[in-house]
Amino acid sequence: MKKTWWKEGVVYQIYPRSFNDTSGNGIGDIDGVIEKLDYIKSLGVDIIWLCPVYESPNDDNGYDISNYRKISEDFGGQKAFNELLEKTHQKGLKLVMDLVANHTSDEHYWFTESKKSKTNPYRDYYIWKDGVNGGPPNNWESFFNGSTWEYDKTTDQYYLHYFTKKQPDLNWENPKVRKEIFDVVEYWFKKGVDGFRMDVISLISKPDGYPNSEFEKFQETIINYYANGPKIHQYLNEMNQEVLSKYDIMTVGEGPGIDLENGPLYVDEKREELNMVFHFDHMFIDCGVGGKYDPIPINFKTFKTVFNDWDKALKNKGWGSIFLGNHDFSRMVSRFGNDKKYHEASSKLLATLLLTMRGTTYIYQGDEIGMTNVAYNSIKDYNDVETLNAWKSAEANGQDMNRFFDVVHLQSRDNARTPMQWNDKNNAGFTDGTPWLQTNPNYKKINVSKQEKKANSILNYYREMVAFRKENKTFVYGDYECLDVDNPAIYAYRRWDENEKFLVVHNFSDHSVNWSYNLNQRQYILLKSNSSENQKDIFEFAPWQVKILKQK
Structure with a gap:
C-alpha cells in the first residue's frame, strides 16, 4: 500500500463563520483562525480543512459562491487569506479548501449572463429546460424542500437547483464549464493550497433524460437519480489528468448517494480520480422515509456494519475517511454518545473510535471539547x-x-454551527459583538480554557489519542477485523500488522458490561482507556468505557 502524508495526517475542520471573530462584527474570520493556529497545532493535527471563505451572498452560508477567485471581505479578504496560508505552512500544517463545483450562486457572473437569453454564451453553463403541462420539467425534490426547478420568466424556462433556488446547478456536459472549474482549482494550487474537499461532487453528472423519480424515500431518489451520473468518473478522471495529478495535494469528495458498489470506484488508485470520499451510510442511519426530519432510532449493529463493510470495500483498493460529525450534522456526542450523564466518557470513546480506525481521521471544530447540540427556545x-x-x-x-x-x-x-466555546466569558470568547448565531448556553461548563487546565479533560484526551495514533502506524495502515458484531453494546475490533497486534473495545451503553469473547485475558495488556476504572479486569467495562489492549 502506498504511504502518503494525507493518509497519515489528521484533519481539523474549521467552519470559519463560527470559529473565532477578531473584528467584533459577530462573524468568525480568517484572522480568527490565524490567532488560533497555535491551539490547532497543539492538537497534533496536520491538516486544516477550511469551509468556504469565497465571495458569496450567503444564502447557504458560503456554499453559494459568486466568485471562485475572491476571498470574501466578510472573512478578511485576500490579504488575510495569504497570511493564513503562509503561517499555516510555517507551522508545518497543510491547508485544504472547499471546492463547490456542482453549483454556483445565482449572483455569479456566469448565471446573471446565462439567464439573459437562450442565445447568451453562458446559457449552457447551467441546466435549462422547458416546463411540462404548465409545471416543472419533472417531480424532483430539492435537498432543502420544494422543487429542484425554478421558473424564470425572462426566457420562459426552468433552471435546475438541487439545493436552494439561489444555487443553480452547473452543466458539466459543457466542456467550457469543466475548463472553468479546472482553472479555478489550478489557480488555488498555484497559490499554495494543499488540496480540496469537493462539495457534493457525486452529483455533478446528471442522469440522461431527467426522468421523474419513482421513489417515496428521498434518499432513494438521491441514490438513483442525483448521484453517480453516467459521466461522473469521466469528469473526475479528466480533472485528475488536467490538474490534480500535477500537484502533491489531497482530495476528498463529499459523496451523497454513493454506496459500497460505486464508492470504491471514486478512490481506486488505479483509476486516478480522488484520494478519498465521504460516504454517508452512517450519517443517514437515523433518517426515516421523510429524510432527516423524520428520524428513526439508530440501530447499533447497523452502525458497526457500515464501518465493517466500507473497510472491506476499500481494503487494498483505495482509502477511507473516518468522521462522525461535520458542519452538516448534529453534534457527534449528542448523536452517537450520551451528552448528559456520560458526556465526558462518551466524548472520549468517540474520539478513540475516530483515531483507531483505518482511514484518514477528520475532527470537526468543538468536538475536541465535547460540544453538544443546542436547543434554542424559538424557531x-x-x-x-x-x-x-x-x-x-x-x-x-x-x-x-x-x-x-x-x-x-x-x-x-445549526447544532454544529453554534460559536466555538473558547472560555466562560461573554459569548464564550467567540466575539466581542453580537454573534451571528447564539452561543450554546452550556459554554460556561464546556469550553477550551476550562479543559486546558484539567489534565484528564476531553481536550487533553484528544491530544493524547492523536499522538498515540502517530506513534502507532498500525492504526493508520494496519488490518482491521470486527469481533462480536451482534453484541448490542460492544464495538470491538482488532488492528494489526507485521509488527503489532491491538484490540480496541468500546462499550456503547449506559450500563457496565463484562465482555471477553472467549479471549485469554493473560494474552493482553491494557495500553489506554478513557477511564481509570476496571484497570485490573481488562474485560470489564464501565458505561461508555473504551480500552485499547495490546496482544503480548
Whole structure:
C-alpha cells in the first residue's frame, strides 16, 4: 500500500463563520483562525480543512459562491487569506479548501449572463429546460424542500437547483464549464493550497433524460437519480489528468448517494480520480422515509456494519475517511454518545473510535471539547436554510409543530454551527459583538480554557489519542477485523500488522458490561482507556468505557 502524508495526517475542520471573530462584527474570520493556529497545532493535527471563505451572498452560508477567485471581505479578504496560508505552512500544517463545483450562486457572473437569453454564451453553463403541462420539467425534490426547478420568466424556462433556488446547478456536459472549474482549482494550487474537499461532487453528472423519480424515500431518489451520473468518473478522471495529478495535494469528495458498489470506484488508485470520499451510510442511519426530519432510532449493529463493510470495500483498493460529525450534522456526542450523564466518557470513546480506525481521521471544530447540540427556545433563533425550509414544509403539511421542534433540536445543522466555546466569558470568547448565531448556553461548563487546565479533560484526551495514533502506524495502515458484531453494546475490533497486534473495545451503553469473547485475558495488556476504572479486569467495562489492549 502506498504511504502518503494525507493518509497519515489528521484533519481539523474549521467552519470559519463560527470559529473565532477578531473584528467584533459577530462573524468568525480568517484572522480568527490565524490567532488560533497555535491551539490547532497543539492538537497534533496536520491538516486544516477550511469551509468556504469565497465571495458569496450567503444564502447557504458560503456554499453559494459568486466568485471562485475572491476571498470574501466578510472573512478578511485576500490579504488575510495569504497570511493564513503562509503561517499555516510555517507551522508545518497543510491547508485544504472547499471546492463547490456542482453549483454556483445565482449572483455569479456566469448565471446573471446565462439567464439573459437562450442565445447568451453562458446559457449552457447551467441546466435549462422547458416546463411540462404548465409545471416543472419533472417531480424532483430539492435537498432543502420544494422543487429542484425554478421558473424564470425572462426566457420562459426552468433552471435546475438541487439545493436552494439561489444555487443553480452547473452543466458539466459543457466542456467550457469543466475548463472553468479546472482553472479555478489550478489557480488555488498555484497559490499554495494543499488540496480540496469537493462539495457534493457525486452529483455533478446528471442522469440522461431527467426522468421523474419513482421513489417515496428521498434518499432513494438521491441514490438513483442525483448521484453517480453516467459521466461522473469521466469528469473526475479528466480533472485528475488536467490538474490534480500535477500537484502533491489531497482530495476528498463529499459523496451523497454513493454506496459500497460505486464508492470504491471514486478512490481506486488505479483509476486516478480522488484520494478519498465521504460516504454517508452512517450519517443517514437515523433518517426515516421523510429524510432527516423524520428520524428513526439508530440501530447499533447497523452502525458497526457500515464501518465493517466500507473497510472491506476499500481494503487494498483505495482509502477511507473516518468522521462522525461535520458542519452538516448534529453534534457527534449528542448523536452517537450520551451528552448528559456520560458526556465526558462518551466524548472520549468517540474520539478513540475516530483515531483507531483505518482511514484518514477528520475532527470537526468543538468536538475536541465535547460540544453538544443546542436547543434554542424559538424557531426564530435558527439560521440554517435547511432547517427553516423543513419547518415551513412541516407547518404547511399540518404537522404537530411542538413535536417537530423537538426534531429540529435533534437534527438541525445549526447544532454544529453554534460559536466555538473558547472560555466562560461573554459569548464564550467567540466575539466581542453580537454573534451571528447564539452561543450554546452550556459554554460556561464546556469550553477550551476550562479543559486546558484539567489534565484528564476531553481536550487533553484528544491530544493524547492523536499522538498515540502517530506513534502507532498500525492504526493508520494496519488490518482491521470486527469481533462480536451482534453484541448490542460492544464495538470491538482488532488492528494489526507485521509488527503489532491491538484490540480496541468500546462499550456503547449506559450500563457496565463484562465482555471477553472467549479471549485469554493473560494474552493482553491494557495500553489506554478513557477511564481509570476496571484497570485490573481488562474485560470489564464501565458505561461508555473504551480500552485499547495490546496482544503480548
